[in-house]
Amino acid sequence: MKILTFFSLFSTFLSANSINVxxxxxxxxxxxHTNNWAVLVCTSRFWFNYRHxxxxxxxxxxxxxxxxxxxxxVLMLADDMACNHRNPKPATVFSHKNxxxxxxxxxxxxxxRGYEVTVENFLRVLTGRxxxxxxxxxxxxxxxxxxxxxxxxxxxxxxxxxxxDSEEISNVELADAFEQMWQKRRYNELLFIxxxxxxxxxxxRFYSPNLMALASSQVGxxxxxxxxxxxxxxxxxxxxxxxxxxxxxxxxxxxxANMKDLFKVCPKSQCVSTPGHRTDLFLRxxxxxxxxxxxxxxxxxxxxxxxxxxxxxxxxxxxxxxxTTANLxxxxxxxxxxxxYLTPYPQKPKxxxxxxxxxxxxxxxxxxxxxxxxxxxIKHLKHIF
Amino acid sequence: MAxxxxxxxxxxxxxxxxxxxxxxxxxxxxxxxTETYRAWLPVSxxxxxxxxxxxxxxxxxxxxxxxxxxxxxxxxxxxxxTQDEEHTVDxxxxxxxxxxIRYRTATIMEEDALDQPTAAEADLSLHTLxxxxxxxxxxxxxxxxxxxLPEDMDVYIGQRRTALLRIGAQMRVGRTVEQLLAHLEPRIxxxxxxxxxxxxxxxAALSDRVRLSPGNKESIADSMRAFKSSPxxxxxxxLLNPDPKSHRLHWDIEGAVQTYIQPLLTKLAPxxxxxxxxxxxxxxxxxxxxxxxxxxxxxxxxxxxxxxxINPVEAxxxxxxxxxxxxxxxxxxxxxxHHSPLYIHDNxxxxxxxxxxxxxxxxxxxxYNVNGFYRPEAVLPVDININMAKVMGVFxxxxxxxxGVQSSTAPPGFLxxxxxxxxxxxxxxxxxxxxRSVENVAxxxxxxxxxxxxxxxxxxxxxxxxxxxQVSSAVTSLQLxxxxxxxxxxxFALQYSKEAIMASERAFFDPSLLHLLYFPDDQKFAIYIPxxxxxxxxILLSLLKIVSEARQKRREKQAKKD
Numbered sequence: 001m002k003i004l005t006f007f008s009l010f011s012t013f014l015s016a017n018s019i020n021v022x023x024x025x026x027x028x029x030x031x032x033h034t035n036n037w038a039v040l041v042c043t044s045r046f047w048f049n050y051r052h053x054x055x056x057x058x059x060x061x062x063x064x065x066x067x068x069x070x071x072x073x074v075l076m077l078a079d080d081m082a083c084n085h086r087n088p089k090p091a092t093v094f095s096h097k098n099x100x101x102x103x104x105x106x107x108x109x110x111x112x113r114g115y116e117v118t119v120e121n122f123l124r125v126l127t128g129r130x131x132x133x134x135x136x137x138x139x140x141x142x143x144x145x146x147x148x149x150x151x152x153x154x155x156x157x158x159x160x161x162x163x164x165d166s167e168e169i170s171n172v173e174l175a176d177a178f179e180q181m182w183q184k185r186r187y188n189e190l191l192f193i194x195x196x197x198x199x200x201x202x203x204x205r206f207y208s209p210n211l212m213a214l215a216s217s218q219v220g221x222x223x224x225x226x227x228x229x230x231x232x233x234x235x236x237x238x239x240x241x242x243x244x245x246x247x248x249x250x251x252x253x254x255x256x257a258n259m260k261d262l263f264k265v266c267p268k269s270q271c272v273s274t275p276g277h278r279t280d281l282f283l284r285x286x287x288x289x290x291x292x293x294x295x296x297x298x299x300x301x302x303x304x305x306x307x308x309x310x311x312x313x314x315x316x317x318x319x320x321x322x323x324t325t326a327n328l329x330x331x332x333x334x335x336x337x338x339x340x341y342l343t344p345y346p347q348k349p350k351x352x353x354x355x356x357x358x359x360x361x362x363x364x365x366x367x368x369x370x371x372x373x374x375x376x377x378i379k380h381l382k383h384i385f
Numbered sequence: 386m387a388x389x390x391x392x393x394x395x396x397x398x399x400x401x402x403x404x405x406x407x408x409x410x411x412x413x414x415x416x417x418x419t420e421t422y423r424a425w426l427p428v429s430x431x432x433x434x435x436x437x438x439x440x441x442x443x444x445x446x447x448x449x450x451x452x453x454x455x456x457x458x459x460x461x462x463x464x465x466x467t468q469d470e471e472h473t474v475d476x477x478x479x480x481x482x483x484x485x486i487r488y489r490t491a492t493i494m495e496e497d498a499l500d501q502p503t504a505a506e507a508d509l510s511l512h513t514l515x516x517x518x519x520x521x522x523x524x525x526x527x528x529x530x531x532x533x534l535p536e537d538m539d540v541y542i543g544q545r546r547t548a549l550l551r552i553g554a555q556m557r558v559g560r561t562v563e564q565l566l567a568h569l570e571p572r573i574x575x576x577x578x579x580x581x582x583x584x585x586x587x588x589a590a591l592s593d594r595v596r597l598s599p600g601n602k603e604s605i606a607d608s609m610r611a612f613k614s615s616p617x618x619x620x621x622x623x624l625l626n627p628d629p630k631s632h633r634l635h636w637d638i639e640g641a642v643q644t645y646i647q648p649l650l651t652k653l654a655p656x657x658x659x660x661x662x663x664x665x666x667x668x669x670x671x672x673x674x675x676x677x678x679x680x681x682x683x684x685x686x687x688x689x690x691x692x693x694x695i696n697p698v699e700a701x702x703x704x705x706x707x708x709x710x711x712x713x714x715x716x717x718x719x720x721x722x723h724h725s726p727l728y729i730h731d732n733x734x735x736x737x738x739x740x741x742x743x744x745x746x747x748x749x750x751x752x753y754n755v756n757g758f759y760r761p762e763a764v765l766p767v768d769i770n771i772n773m774a775k776v777m778g779v780f781x782x783x784x785x786x787x788x789g790v791q792s793s794t795a796p797p798g799f800l801x802x803x804x805x806x807x808x809x810x811x812x813x814x815x816x817x818x819x820x821r822s823v824e825n826v827a828x829x830x831x832x833x834x835x836x837x838x839x840x841x842x843x844x845x846x847x848x849x850x851x852x853x854x855q856v857s858s859a860v861t862s863l864q865l866x867x868x869x870x871x872x873x874x875x876x877f878a879l880q881y882s883k884e885a886i887m888a889s890e891r892a893f894f895d896p897s898l899l900h901l902l903y904f905p906d907d908q909k910f911a912i913y914i915p916x917x918x919x920x921x922x923x924i925l926l927s928l929l930k931i932v933s934e935a936r937q938k939r940r941e942k943q944a945k946k947d
Contacts, residue, residue, distance in 0.1 A: 034609055034746045067696035090391060101912040123899060141709055144593065144611055145746060172905075183835035184893065185593055189687045201631065253693055264481075301691040302610070303731050304786075308808055314640035314773060339429045 020340040033147040033188045033288070036074045036297040037064045037140060043120060043154030043163045045078035052224050053081045053152045053239040055097045055195060057103040062248040063149065066296030074125055074140055076112040078164065088232060095245070097229040111138050119169045125151075126177045128186065144185035147194070149294045153241065156196030160203075160217055175205040182208040185346040188281070191294040195240045197222040200276040212259065212282040212289070216240030216266070218274035224272050225255050239271045253296050397934075400927035407924060418426035421845060424853035428837055430860050435477060435834040437594070440822065442483040442873035444521040447573065450491045450499050452528035454565070460564045462593050463489040468570075472584060478585060478594060484577065484641045485873075488566070491525070495513060499525065504533045505802060510541035517546040520815055520875030522580055524548045524573060526946055539798040540614060545811040548576050561929045576797060580812040582819040591822040594831050597861045610745040611789030614824045616887055617658040618788075620646075620778070621748075623702060624771075625669040628721030633766045636717070639665045643780060648807040653788070654815060656821055662705070671718065672697035676725055678892065683738075684720070684727045686752075691729070691742050714748030714786055715780045717771070725756035749783035750929040751776060790817055818879050825882035826866050832889040833859055846898055855892035859885050 037299070060075055081093050082104050093104040112121055124130050125140050134336055141147055155160060160168040181187055188287060192213040194202050199215030203316035216223040216238070225235035226242040237245075243266035263277050263286070279286050292298050431464060469501040491499070498510035515524055527533060527549055533550055534541055541549040553568060589608050612618065623640070626634050642661055649806060650659045671694050675684040686694070704712050720727040727750060728735045743749035753776065759767040790813050797799050804810045840846055862885035869878035 030610070034744075067693070069696065069700040071699070095918075118720060120899065124896070127899070128894050129896050129899055130894075136704060136707075136709060139709060141711075143711075143746070145609060180839065182841070184832065203428045253696075261688065263443055297696055299692050299742050299744045299747065300609070301688070301695075301742050303688065303729065303737050304739045304743050304783055305737075306782050307739045307741075308647055308781045308785075309808075310774045310778045310781070312644055312774075312806060314644045 007141065012133050021165045027125070031147075031293050032145065032147040033293065034148050034300060035142075036068050036072060036150040038068055038144045038151070039076075039125065039140060040073065040151045041076040041117065041153070042078065043152065044115065044168075045080055045164050047081070047084050047086045048234055049154075050093070050232070050261065051237050052081070052104070052153045053077055054093050054237050056102060056151065057093055057108065058095045058192075058237070058241065058245045059151050060108070061103055061105070062245065062251075063295055066248075066251065066292060067253050068295075068297040070107075070109045072297070073109070073320055074108050074112070075108075076117045076122065076125075077110050078117055079113040080111050082267075097227050099229070101232070102109065109137070115164070119163050119167050119173075121176050122163070122169065123173065127180045128184070128373075140186070143184050145188050146186070147294050148187045150190065151193045151195075153238070156194070156198055156202065156224060158198050158201045160170075161194075161196060161202060166309055171202045172204045174202060175207060178206060179208045180211075180212060189284075189289070189293070190360070194354060195223060195246075199223065201277075203205075203278050205233075206278070206281060209281055211278075211279040212286065214262065215276045216271065218276050221273040221352055240275060241267050243270055247289075248295065251291050251295065253292060253298060255290075255292060257291045257293065258288045262291060266342040390863065396927070399929050400924065400931060404928055405926050407920075417903050419660060422845045423840075424820075424846040424850050424865060425854050426837060426840065426848065426853055427860055428841075430864075431833050431837045431856075434830050434860065434863055437478045437827070437830055439479070439826065439867065440481040440483060440871040440899065441582060441587070441636065441649050441823070442485065442817065443576065443577065444518075444873055445486045446517075446523045446575065447569070448487060448491050448495065448523060448525045449488070450525055450527050451496055451533075453526050454490065455563070456561075458562050458565065459490055462528055463487065466566070468617050472741070474591060476590060477802050478591065482582070482584075484574075486860060486909065487573065495525070499527065499531075499533070500525075500633070501533070503540040503541075504800070506551055507803065508541070508545070508547060511543075512545050513710065517811075519818070520581075520873060522546050522812070523575065524550050524576060526550050526552050528552060533802065537798065538800040539670070540572075541575075541800045542795075542812070543810075544802045544805045546580070546815065548580060550576065567871075570605075579796065579799065580816070582816065586816070586820050587823050590820040591827045593824070594827040607719045610786060612711050612746055612787060614821050614828065614886070615711055616883060617660065618714045619708065620659055620784070621702070621704070621712060621714050622661070622663040623714065623716045624663075624665045625698070625716055625718045626665065626667050627719075628723075629667050629766065631722040631765045631767070632719060633768050634665075634719055634755075634771060636766065636771040637773055642787070645774070645777040645808075646784070649781065649809050651783070652745060653817075655876060656814075656817060659711075660708075665705075669698060669701055674722050674754060675724055684724045686731050687730045687734070688742075690731045691838065695744055695747065711746075712748075713784065715783065717751040717776055718752050719755055719769075719771075722756070722765075726754035727752050728754075729913045739779050739782075741783065743783045743786065746787070748787065749780060751779050754892050760937055784792050785809070785906070788817070789820065790814075790887055796926055807932055815875065818875050821880045822866065822870060822875070825879075825886045826863060826870070829859060829863055829882065829885040829889040832886075832893050833863070836889070840898075842913070847895055849895075852892050852895050852898065855888045855895075859888035859892060862888060 019043040028185065034078070038060075040056050040060050042052045042120075050351045056075070056077055060073065064070070078230070081087060082091050087327050089099065089222045091104065092099075092102045095103045125138070130139055135222060138210050152161060154163070156162060159171045169175070178190065179189075187210070187287050189210045189212070192203060192206075192211060195215060195216040196202075198221065200217050200218045202221075203211075203213035204352075217240075226239045235297060244262075247265045259279075263275075266275050268274050390887050429654060449459075454462060465488070466486045466487065467695060468484045470484075472480045472482075494514055495511065498514060499507050501507040501510060511525070515523075521768050523546060525547065529552055531551060539551045543549070550572060551568075594609055613852075622638055624636055624638075624710035626632060642663070646661070650661075653659070671686075673690040673693055675686050677683075678685045679801065685943060698716065699714075702714055731740060732738055737750070740753070741749060741751035753771060755771075758769050760824075785808065790809060801812070804813065836856070840848060862881045866878050866885055869881060
């Protein structure tokens with residue numbers, strides 16, 4: 001009996017393996033994307049929001065490990081944790097207690113740091129309305145065949161997300177931004193993950209097609225943090241992202257896990273809040289969308305079948321090229337040529353707006369008092385002074 | 386009594402004058418100072434453009450060689466026919482294809498040119514006679530007994546814009562001109578589908594505008610592979626040398642680019658600008674371990690693992706920070722001495738002759754084995770000169786695929802000439818220009834209409850004059866492009882469509898068009914009430930008091946009368 005079951009299992013395993021080769025050819029056409037992008041945003045600053053930075057950096061590491069290169073990741077962090085005065089281990093950001101895993105590492109490429117993480121910059125990155133001087137690494141250069149992963153974390157509320165303790169983005173603005181992306185076909189499919197309190201309210205207003213959204217808590221619930229580290233003194237990660245990370249550690253670039261497994265991450269028993277998801281705008285069945293469709297970057301490849309027969313010989317390199325390189329002589333550099341830049345700035349900036357002269361206000365008040373006493377008599381003076 | 390009357394009168398006048406100032410001066414002032422500047426946009430023209438009716442015209446010249454028409458038929462020819470084909474893609478988009486076919490007989494010089502032994506030579510001598518303008522075709526009908534084409538082939542497609550069509554057997558006995566034309570029409574249409582534009586190509590170019598239901602796998606793969614239309618592209622050639630201790634590689638990339646790639650790019654100049662650079666990367670490994678195949682005593686990479694090769698390398702490739710143009714990467718990988726030779730196997734475990742693969746919308750990788758160039762006991766590192774002709778042959782083929790020069794399989798009975806030294810036949814360029822023009826027009830129209838919609842919906846966005854200017858120029862260029870497509874001037878149509886798309890993109894992505902201020906209505910009330918209510922309530926109350934007093938006075942007067 002046992003041998004029979006063993007044999008049947010073995011044969012199904014063999015047949016599954018042979019299907020794999022055919023499936024791989026079929027995979028080419030099922031997802032419809034050719035490149036992957038990720039926009040990872042941490043919207044908090046200050047030391048006590050350590051966990052939000054650790055959240056974002058762990059997702060960054062997973063996404064890089066699964067293949068998305070830095071040129072396709074837009075990372076927005078306040079980046080004030082690693083070199084904070086209160087960090088007992090400078091240049092590190094840990095995600096597991098007892099300092100097990102340093103997610104900061106030495107190849108983190110932060111594209112928007114510090115005060116550049118604003119609602120305006122975030123919306124500009126999404127919609128592409130950046131000033132022409134913005135370098136390539138700060139742009140989201142996606143096209144109509146790009147799958148984009150957007151991860152937001154921070155402090156949020158019902159319908160808004162707080163950015164750096166000074167401004168908010170509302171769910172309507174976010175939905176409008178995604179609609180503008182859709183109008184310009186800046187994405188093929190978009191996965192939106194948010195780990196904040198009342199996170200589900202942020203995806204309520206989406207109305208563009210091909211969006212899938214996950215949130216760590218429903219409206220009215222708070223997302224809780226996972227564990228403090230007593231040496232560092234703050235909570236290191238949020239629960240939802242912690243279990244998401246554990247789930248992603250099992251994913252490798254050739255893995256076939258799909259989105260339905262992602263929805264099961266962090267049930268209420270582990271997360272205390274109820275994670276939610278929204279798939280009604282997503283045109284494919286979520287069971288057919290692989291995790292690596294969004295988190296990794298599995299390239300489609302085709303074998304090059306034809307070549308062109310080239311028979312011309314390479315023309316001789318121009319002689320003058322050699323001469324010009326020899327003639328180039330760099331002029332000797334003198335320090336004096338730099339001196340115009342070394343003059344100190346004047347101490348007092350030139351006032352652009354006109355202000356009344358300094359004594360004007362004082363004189364005005366003196367005049368008012370004089371008129372008052374002239375009209376009503378000097379005897380009132382004793383009541384004032 | 387009189388003084389209180391005067392006081393009352395004064396009070397009423399004061400209240401009335403304050404109310405008058407508030408309404409006459411205050412409210413317009415508040416309105417003007419809180420409104421956003423919105424320059425005028427040609428909305429009606431944009432709505433007209435949204436309903437896209439494209440007409441594509443192609444000129445075809447059909448030349449009858451000696452032996453295909455009888456002398457009395459020859460008198461009826463020359464004639465001109467116009468054929469129209471209408472297609473409705475969806476409720477906003479309609480396409481019409483117009484073919485203007487001119488029939489004539491061949492001149493003496495053309496007859497001499499067709500007398501050559503092979504089709505390729507005939508093609509060459511026909512070119513020296515005349516140059517067809519962009520977008521047009523010439524089809525030479527040759528008799529059935531002609532030896533230019535091999536037995537089973539009926540059509541030869543040349544390197545420029547000519548095709549040789551062998552007339553069918555049933556036309557041997559003299560028929561009427563109408564029957565001759567009826568016989569030729571479907572075959573000429575087939576030639577046009579290959580050499581000019583076909584409905585599938587044009588609808589694929591409209592994919593931005595119309596989300597098509599997935600057709601066959603071929604068309605999806607084609608549309609995913611080629612880059613979208615862009616005003617410029619960057620091409621980067623990289624030489625990956627993982628083992629500099631063993632191999633010292635020399636590649637004459639400048640000369641190779643000048644000789645092999647530059648002619649193609651110059652020919653493609655009306656379509657886009659190209660910028661080229663090259664680099665050499667040392668100690669760049671592939672991300673996959675190749676397996677040793679003892680049967681061929683070589684290392685192999687099978688097709689499944691190819692997908693994972695690109696990512697580790699891409700992180701090191703770098704790109705030009707200044708431009709946002711799409712980048713095409715061509716990598717030449719020379720395997721290290723311990724893993725040589727390295728061959729790529731397809732999913733049938735056969736060796737790939739080109740030893741190269743490409744990734745849609747990214748670029749291509751070729752593996753170049755150098756172990757044959759030196760003996761095992763040679764002193765390391767060895768100097769190796771890379772054969773750039775072979776390498777560039779592969780890269781050129783990949784470049785053609787990635788740019789959308791469709792090398793779709795030819796229909797049966799068609800013989801295609803190999804593309805010339807530039808790597809691109811003239812009719813392939815025409816095909817590319819047709820699909821690019823349509824794509825540009827469709828994209829620019831969608832951009833402009835969605836921009837107009839967006840600005841209409843969100844009343845808070847400021848529309849500056851430069852945006853209005855860009856939009857107007859985009860609309861003008863679009864109208865001109867559509868007109869030129871109708872007239873059949875392909876070159877001008879492409880140029881106007883490029884201008885239209887650049888202007889529309891500049892308008893849509895202008896940094897000033899950011900709607901950041903979302904005010905729900907209750908927040909608007911919360912802001913204005915504390916400002917206006919304390920001011921308006923006394924005015925309203927005093928006005929009410931005036932009205933009630935006036936009414937009372939009138940009642941008193943009525944009572945006095947009675």
